[in-house]
Amino acid sequence: MNIFDIIGPVMIGPSSSHTAGAVRIGKVTRRLLDEEVVKAVIQLHGSFADTYKGHGTDNALIGGLMGFSTDDERIRNSKELAKKAGMVYRIETISLQEAHPNTVVIEAEGRSGRKVVVLGASVGGGNIMIQKINGIHVEFDGQYYSLIVNHRDKPGVIAFVTGRVGQSQINIAGMRDYRSSRGGEAIMIIETDQEVDEKTVFDIKNNININNAIYIEKI
Amino acid sequence: MLKYSSVSELVESASNSKKTISQCVLEDQAEQMERSLEDLYEEMRSTFYTMKESVASGLKYVGKSASGLSGGDAARLSLAMQAGKNIGGNVLTGVLIKALAVSEYNACMGKIAAAPTAGSCGILPSVLITMMEERAIPERKIIMSLFTAGAIGMVIAKRACISGAQGGCQAECGSAAAMAAAALVEVLEGTPLMSANASAITMKAVLGLVCDPVAGLVEVPCIKRNAIGAANALAAAEMALAGIESVIPVDDVIEAMKSVGNVMPSSLKETAKGGLADTRTGRSLADRIYGRN
Numbered sequence A: 001m002n003i004f005d006i007i008g009p010v011m012i013g014p015s016s017s018h019t020a021g022a023v024r025i026g027k028v029t030r031r032l033l034d035e036e037v038v039k040a041v042i043q044l045h046g047s048f049a050d051t052y053k054g055h056g057t058d059n060a061l062i063g064g065l066m067g068f069s070t071d072d073e074r075i076r077n078s079k080e081l082a083k084k085a086g087m088v089y090r091i092e093t094i095s096l097q098e099a100h101p102n103t104v105v106i107e108a109e110g111r112s113g114r115k116v117v118v119l120g121a122s123v124g125g126g127n128i129m130i131q132k133i134n135g136i137h138v139e140f141d142g143q144y145y146s147l148i149v150n151h152r153d154k155p156g157v158i159a160f161v162t163g164r165v166g167q168s169q170i171n172i173a174g175m176r177d178y179r180s181s182r183g184g185e186a187i188m189i190i191e192t193d194q195e196v197d198e199k200t201v202f203d204i205k206n207n208i209n210i211n212n213a214i215y216i217e218k219i
Numbered sequence B: 001m002l003k004y005s006s007v008s009e010l011v012e013s014a015s016n017s018k019k020t021i022s023q024c025v026l027e028d029q030a031e032q033m034e035r036s037l038e039d040l041y042e043e044m045r046s047t048f049y050t051m052k053e054s055v056a057s058g059l060k061y062v063g064k065s066a067s068g069l070s071g072g073d074a075a076r077l078s079l080a081m082q083a084g085k086n087i088g089g090n091v092l093t094g095v096l097i098k099a100l101a102v103s104e105y106n107a108c109m110g111k112i113a114a115a116p117t118a119g120s121c122g123i124l125p126s127v128l129i130t131m132m133e134e135r136a137i138p139e140r141k142i143i144m145s146l147f148t149a150g151a152i153g154m155v156i157a158k159r160a161c162i163s164g165a166q167g168g169c170q171a172e173c174g175s176a177a178a179m180a181a182a183a184l185v186e187v188l189e190g191t192p193l194m195s196a197n198a199s200a201i202t203m204k205a206v207l208g209l210v211c212d213p214v215a216g217l218v219e220v221p222c223i224k225r226n227a228i229g230a231a232n233a234l235a236a237a238e239m240a241l242a243g244i245e246s247v248i249p250v251d252d253v254i255e256a257m258k259s260v261g262n263v264m265p266s267s268l269k270e271t272a273k274g275g276l277a278d279t280r281t282g283r284s285l286a287d288r289i290y291g292r293n
Helices: A016-033 A047-055 A057-065 A073-084 A157-167 A198-205 B007-016 B021-033 B037-060 B073-082 B089-107 B123-135 B139-159 B169-187 B192-205 B222-241 B250-263 B280-289
Strands: A010-012 A037-046 A088-094 A102-110 A115-124 A127-133 A136-140 A145-152 A172-179 A185-192 A210-216 B111-113
Touching (some): A010 B037, A016 A115, A037 A047, A047 A088, A057 A102, A157 A172, A198 A210, B007 B250, B037 B123, B037 B139, B089 B123, B123 B222, B139 B169, B139 B192, B139 B250, B169 B250
Antiparallel strands (some): A037 A102, A127 A136, A145 A185
């Protein structure tokens, strides 16, 4: 926490958790998809489901999916703008077991047919926690520069990624790895003190055991 | 993080070094964030400009919110003042109008600066901008005072909480008002101790205030509570500047706010299950908004 967490952030109202946090979850989803969103199914749970119309949570999530930041005044009209841009979306309400009251599940599809399913919660003051990516449990809050690496659970992959990051003089602030099953799909989340350059991301992506690597700036 | 873990430490450090609270906080934050003083000041200035814009836009905006629950009250009071029918004078009525304007604008998905939250975003801008206009206070002083306000908020966040969901409205609009009172005292040349007293007096007045938004939306009663919160800050600053002290020091008041918040049932902490939200009118408004019968 610093002074600008208290005097700020500058954001589109009315609610840091129902609006700003929702924009951030949408934005992370957009970044994870790594391409323009053309189709989205948005499922709202709990307080999100109960109050989204009054809080503009739907506009906020869709704005985030379009890559808007929390202070972008286009958020107010993002549903309209999405339609104009050719994005097809559906908003549903659901009831999840043991989920935070402000939880959303977003299934986003890009032009190439690539899909990502993200479960995220807006946990207060505009802060978020991404809890699932494509069915794999993760914990990711977007407060650092982050590298999200989708890989096969094989020996040496983590060493390769951390080694390549180190080669670029990028310091790792924290990291975790989550796998669906032994030898199966896994997600590595690396938080760094410095920005991660394109070349580093490119080299990591090129490893045979790595499906994809995505760099996400602080959200 | 702030180096100071209590308001009294902050007051002591400022008094001993013959600095304002804002100077101490600016220096501390520059050190903690490893950024220059100018850099932090510039960021605060840009936040202050967002506050100013939110006042101007809120005063111009006459529409209703998406729910239809709010909108138009700042304009109503503004008209009354222009007709000379207000009882508060330019300062008090000016503060009320601006607090309503920013909060109404927030409800309509306007761009605001959370201070400390979006739900309480009308309080600080209304108090500071009115004072700047009515007393011709230089902008630099107003911007600096936001560091004082922010420090009070950081101490409250650290020792208690600043969200309605965690501590009720006392924690949210109460904190915003306590922050505004401290800033206002500094702007009007009060001592650091006077700022602390103003925060204490403000917070004491709202201890126990619940968070009970109708239909779960940041509109009823939040918008008018922003106006009343700003008036509360003004009243407390007035007393503190005259040398009136709070018998219970501000750090103790914050402690009390926390323990009151802890025993507050969850129905009164932003869940829209108690208080005004659970009145006959509150329930029927919620039914109407969500299309239930």
